[in-house]
Amino acid sequence: MTIVGAVQLGSRGEWLRLTPDGPPQYVTAELRCDGIAASQRIVHNHASGFEDLADFFGQLADDWRGWGSERVWESVEGDLRIEARHEYQHVQLRIILRSQGPGWGNEGWMVAADLTIDPGEELTRAASDLRVLALGTGSDDDPA
Numbered sequence: 850m851t852i853v854g855a856v857q858l859g860s861r862g863e864w865l866r867l868t869p870d871g872p873p874q875y876v877t878a879e880l881r882c883d884g885i886a887a888s889q890r891i892v893h894n895h896a897s898g899f900e901d902l903a904d905f906f907g908q909l910a911d912d913w914r915g916w917g918s919e920r921v922w923e924s925v926e927g928d929l930r931i932e933a934r935h936e937y938q939h940v941q942l943r944i945i946l947r948s949q950g951p952g953w954g955n956e957g958w959m960v961a962a963d964l965t966i967d968p969g970e971e972l973t974r975a976a977s978d979l980r981v982l983a984l985g986t987g988s989d990d991d992p993a
Contacts, residue, residue, distance in 0.1 A: 856978040858942065859964040865931075865944050867891075867982060874898070876982070878929050880946050882962035889946050894925045902931075903976070903983040909933055909940060910976040913968040940966045 855868040863882040870877040870890055876899065879888040893899050905922040915935040923930040930945040942964045950957030966972055 856975065856982050858966060858975050863962070863964055865942075865964065867979075869982070869985060873985070878946055880944055880960060880962055882944075882964065885960050885962055887946050887958075887960045889928050889948055891924050891929050892926055899979070899983040903979040905931070905933075906972070906976040906979045909968075910973045913972055915968075935968065938968070940968050940972055942966065 855866050857864050857866045866879045867876045874893045876891050877888055878891050894901050920933045928947050932943040934941045945961045947959040948957040
């Protein structure tokens, strides 16, 4: 199995970092932005691993010149949501990270932060890095 490094979206001070965590079907999402620091373990889509996330960013990179409406990717359990808009010649990402509470009036927590990335090289690199991450965190249900 190939060891995959972290994928970071954003700048040095404001970013979302996805790091493989334990079994191949998990990543840890860390969000740092303007005083916010949160992390959550994200489980993959059982049918496609994290390929749907890589495909989402691949489509953004293919359309780097712009698109009309908001595009959204959400993890299978809803604990990571990425909303992408192309405005002002940049890609604006709204990152929503949440932890579900156990119920009984405890709804858990949610944080949201906006990141801006360059639609050229930075977006292309993110799409490529996420493709590598998806290949390294694929389904472990394959027969041996």
